[in-house]
Amino acid sequence: MIAVQARRSHRTELIAVLGLRFAAGFVILAMVAVLGYLAFEGTKTFYVDKFPLWTFLFSPDFAVDAGHPGAAVFIVGTLAVTLFAIVVGGPFGIAVGVFLAEIAPYRMTQLLKPAIEVMVGIPSVVYGWLGLTLLVPLIRTHTSSPSGFGLAAAGIVLAIMILPTVITLSEDAFRSLPGSLKEGSLALGATRWQTITRVLLPSAASGLAVALILGIARAVGETLAIQMVLGNATQFPQGLFAPTAALTTEIVTDMPGATEGSLLEHALFSMALLLLVIAMLLIVFVRVALRRRS
Numbered sequence: 001m002i003a004v005q006a007r008r009s010h011r012t013e014l015i016a017v018l019g020l021r022f023a024a025g026f027v028i029l030a031m032v033a034v035l036g037y038l039a040f041e042g043t044k045t046f047y048v049d050k051f052p053l054w055t056f057l058f059s060p061d062f063a064v065d066a067g068h069p070g071a072a073v074f075i076v077g078t079l080a081v082t083l084f085a086i087v088v089g090g091p092f093g094i095a096v097g098v099f100l101a102e103i104a105p106y107r108m109t110q111l112l113k114p115a116i117e118v119m120v121g122i123p124s125v126v127y128g129w130l131g132l133t134l135l136v137p138l139i140r141t142h143t144s145s146p147s148g149f150g151l152a153a154a155g156i157v158l159a160i161m162i163l164p165t166v167i168t169l170s171e172d173a174f175r176s177l178p179g180s181l182k183e184g185s186l187a188l189g190a191t192r193w194q195t196i197t198r199v200l201l202p203s204a205a206s207g208l209a210v211a212l213i214l215g216i217a218r219a220v221g222e223t224l225a226i227q228m229v230l231g232n233a234t235q236f237p238q239g240l241f242a243p244t245a246a247l248t249t250e251i252v253t254d255m256p257g258a259t260e261g262s263l264l265e266h267a268l269f270s271m272a273l274l275l276l277v278i279a280m281l282l283i284v285f286v287r288v289a290l291r292r293r294s
Contacts (some may be wrong), residue, residue: 008118009283025119033232033274036262038272038273038276039273041266041269041273042114042266042269042270042272042273042274043270043273044269044270045069045263045266045267045268045269045270046123046270048266049263049266050111051067051068051069051263051267055068055070055266056069056070056071056081056257056270057071057072057075058070058072058105058240059071059072060072060073060236062074064233064262064263064264064267067103067263068171069263069264069266069267069270070218070230071247071267071270072203072247073081073234073235073236073244074234074245074246074247074249074250074271075247075274076236076237076239076244077151077230077236077245077246077247078220078245078246078247078248080151080228080237080244081151081154081158081219081230081244081246082153082158082216082219082220083151084151084155084158084159084240085154085155085156085158085159085161085162085215085219086159086162086216086219088155088156088159088213089158089159089160089162089163089166089215090162090164090166090212090215092159092163093162093163093165093166093170093211093215094165094166094170094212096112096163096170096206097167097168097169097170097171097173097174097211098170098174098201099199100112100113100171101166101170101171101174101175102174102192102196103192103201114168116163116164116168117164118165119138119160119163120153120164120165120247124209124222124223124224124225125224125225125228126159127157127160127161127211127225128157128224128226128227128228128229129278130157131153131154131156131157131225131228131229132228132229135148135153135156135157136149136153136229137152139152141239143241145241145242146239147231147243148241149229149230149231149243150230150231150237150239150240150241150243150244151230151239151241151242151244152238152240153229153230153239154225154226154230154246155240157225157226157229158219158222158225158226161218161219161222161225162215162216162218162219165211165215165218166211166212166214166215168211169207169208169210169211169214170204170207170208172207173204173206173207173208173210174200174204174207176204176207177200177203177204181203182195183200184284185198185199191218199233206289206290207289208242209285210286210289210290213282213285213286213289214282214286216282217279217282217283220247220275220278220279220282221248221275221279223248223251223252224252226246226248226249227248227249227252227253229251230243230244230245230246231244231245232249232250232253233245236251246269247272247274247275248275250268250271251268251271251272255268
């Protein structure tokens with residue numbers, strides 16, 4: 001009887017191990033397939049259409065009909081919107097994370113956390129629609145912008161969208177610190193503010209870096225929300241209240257009308273490949289920051 005039960009347990013364990021290996025292999029295969037397909041299509045601009053990589057990255061002239069798909073305008077627009085969002089939303093998110101972890105009463109923390117979780121679940125189109133109906137008219141009324149669309153509107157919308165990520169990870173970074181750091185600082189006569197700024201913040205620096213990097217990753221890949229408020233003009237950002245375009249918005253705008261095998265389609269795939277490379281670099285930075293934290 002015992003031998004039969006042992007054989008059944010061994011068989012169950014073997015089936016479970018095989019199932020887990022199959023799941024892991026499927027995930028790896030899917031990732032390799034996506035990466036391979038995107039790399040194959042995204043490099044056709046350079047080896048099929050013979051367009052130089054350097055010119056693609058740094059030329060502001062996006063004239064596909066003339067055989068010149070420069071992507072510099074969209075790269076700069078993406079970087080500008082992302083930088084604006086992280087400069088505005090990053091410090092605010094870290095401040096809220098510090099407040100929740102070190103200052104807020106327990107009841108307030110229990111009230112704010114569900115609100116932050118609700119923000120995570122709001123679809124991007126809702127953020128974009130609110131920006132289009134509330135923020136854009138406000139900017140148009142109180143600034144010199146004739147339309148209200150532009151870098152400021154997109155940056156503010158993105159800053160609000162990355163707040164839940166930055167807040168949650170910042171709070172986790174502070175709560176993961178050893179309690180002896182705070183207790184030792186207070187025991188030496190430091191105030192709570194001195195303890196937070198001079199002891200806890202430096203100790204949680206790597207965790208805060210992870211929060212900011214993941215916030216940047218969220219901002220770089222966002223499409224629908226900023227497409228609704230950015231203006232989608234093929235020009236470098238002329239100011240906070242001038243319209244521009246980003247890599248994601250250009251892909252969404254032009255891909256439906258791109259003919260299969262055309263230079264436009266190849267250029268859009270190249271932009272998607274560039275976004276993938278940026279995301280992979282951000283993941284590498286996160287792993288480095290986590291390693292330093294550990």
